[in-house]
Amino acid sequence: MPLGFGIVGAGQRCMYFFGPDIRRNADRAKLVAIAEPDQARLRSALDDLGGDIHAYEDIDGLLEDPLVDAVIIASPDFTHRELLDKVLDAGKHVICEKPMATTPKDARHMTRRARAAPEVVQIGFMLRYAPMFIRLKEIVDSGVIGELVQVGATEVIEYYHGASFFRRWQRFRKHSGGLLVHKACHALDVINWIVGSTPAQVSAIGGTDTFVANPEAATRCRDCDLATTCPAAYRADAYNYTYPTVAERADPDALGNDACAFNADKDIIDNATVMASYENGVRLTFNFVTTGQRHERRFMLVGNRGIVTASQADGTIVVEPVGGETQTAVLPEELRDEHGGGDEFLLQSFLDSVGGGEPPTADVMAGMHSLALALGAEESIDHHGAVVDLGPYLEGLS
Template sequence: MDNKRRFALVGTGNRGTTMWGRELLAGWRGFVDLVAIADTNPLRAERARTMIASNAPIYGDVDAMLAEAQPDLVIVCTPDDTHDEIVVKALESGADVITEKPMATTVDKIRRILDAEKRTGRRVDVSFNYRFAPTAARIKQLLDAGEIGRVTSVDFHWYLDTEHGADYFRRWHAYAERSGSLFVHKATHHFDLLNWYLDSEPDTVSAFADLQMYGRKGPFRGPRCKLCPHKQDCDFFLDLAADPFLDALYEQPSAIDGYFRDGCVFRENIDIPDTMVANLRYRNDVHVSYSLNTFQPIEGHHIAFNGTKGRIELRQYEDQPWETPPEDVILLIRNFAKGGPAFERITVPHSPGGHYGGDDRLRNMILKPGMTDPLGQRAGARAGALSVLCGIAALESARSGKLVRLPELMPELFEGEVRPFAHTEAPATIGGRR
């Protein structure tokens, strides 16, 4: 195939090596050709290249890679706070970009990316694979079809278990300067789903957030799991040597960059919350109640859409200490049946692959020519910006105790009339009382 996309992979951690490396070449080799790998850690890059089964040249410098390899597509899988620098350089070199979420971590970084995309005429895609999961697509179809009328509110609660949730506190994600907090790094997925489901823009956010389990709340701490004197007593002990994949990518390479994959989850300088709640008001007057918890015995989420004609509800389990069938069940409940069913149980089988097939569908959409997008699942830089702004606003609200309005954070991203709703103004209740 002569029109293959010539792509460069920047960042060879877990995600880059698997989804955008080994898996991408295994399933989409007819559409892409890996022409360069870039990482600041040469040993990690070499080991990732072996795992990917590629002979692409390795670069320690993005500028040199762009100049010499001249890719037409750059896939960015580096720590969140570095995305903007790499994305902008790639766009300015004439390449399109796929970036892992979140697209950026601050308003200024968002602005840099949007300005560069507009200036260069190239395209940024954000890896929002949850949009492509079969169950999410089915819910979107039901909402767009008006099955529950106009949506008025959403209950959305995400649960990370003690394996997945704790992992964010072992790594660089545990510092707000690097990740923007989990309101940005993790919840960007969830805020994007809301923005996409509701086909609207978030306007106002209020939030609470605390550190309840990790960091300084821990009973003891050590330099890292491998060297910790408390490993026998710690529920969160990670034996990196027991995972050959992670051990190869991170243990010996840590001697070069000092990055330990098994950092102590109780480090006292961890500065992100682990328990978060937020309320969002959308410009179409939908109200959302959202929460994110990071040390649960289950993994998955609950979401319910309340509308003028009924309710759509999903409880999705991703990991839990009991068996569940390989499918999701969406509940469609109508207020007034009027001769039809008052209740439908809609079964959506899980598809193979990451995120129940969402990873594969995302790669198809971006990389296969001629793909149609009837549900608007492909997410560009504006979608990436809106989801990050939700997280930035939530963290600011949790820290300040005030309502935060997204159009005030980044006015140029919003069009049309802006609600005159000040940070310190309390919303009126029915009857005009406060």
């Protein structure tokens, strides 16, 4: 009998990832319900997805549906704590989108709650299920480069994608925690996983240096004289990292999310350099930027007997052990996108866990550690690079 899924939030994660992934695993999973307060968006989602899907205005109605066995929380980040509590109160399994929360208090509560519950709770860190990162962890764990000493990593967000964060709800830290929390949490999580230890201290510097106010630009792209040459200008025919409804697609002029990425109010950074240390002594340097030609994550894993370098966009892994032969692997094109092909594998792992298999690799402690590192970095930036001890973030969660 397929596991019945309900999804909270009819956004891009529901429409372009979880919904289709569930359909591709029809022998094991079925999308039975969606909860979305925006009725026009809800009707559009039902039309686009098709099939017999029950519609609800809120999570309370969805949780009363006897066909719902598991819930995917795909709503804005700051709503996750309340929704997780309700799902576990109802005795349902849950996939909670990343980041699991936007504050340490909420994340600690969610971690304790999930660890005490019999239901499966998985965090939406699909990179842990992407073949490239599974292979990187295998290489490090094999000892071929000796003991891991340090990690250097860079995440580059493609410019138009980067600009999108500065016109949407993520541009306020009260909603997203900041881009190190909302976006870089994927890279930070997979680094934590490869290192195999708990982040202990962090120092970071960063700022908003590109998406700053421009007096020559308008407040909306549709009214701006610079729109034809501006790389951040909203394009109705582009993928805008949102789910446009049927009505919005029919009338591009009705789109309301073409706010100027430069002139919109905001309090998030667009670049950062993060340095961190782990309990096992490994050190991390992580660079984050939002103004690239393409999306890319690059890694250098340094051991005391060699190094590994990897490019997600190029799909390459190069192993250079001291005294050994260099080995190069190239991943197929379909595994080189921003998510590394990990989305469907994440869903399949969740189904395995619900069916009695191993607990999720991307569990609540993974969510907690990634959030602590990201929030600690944001705090350090606020205090001009001061070293932040992450112990208080993780208090009582050993």
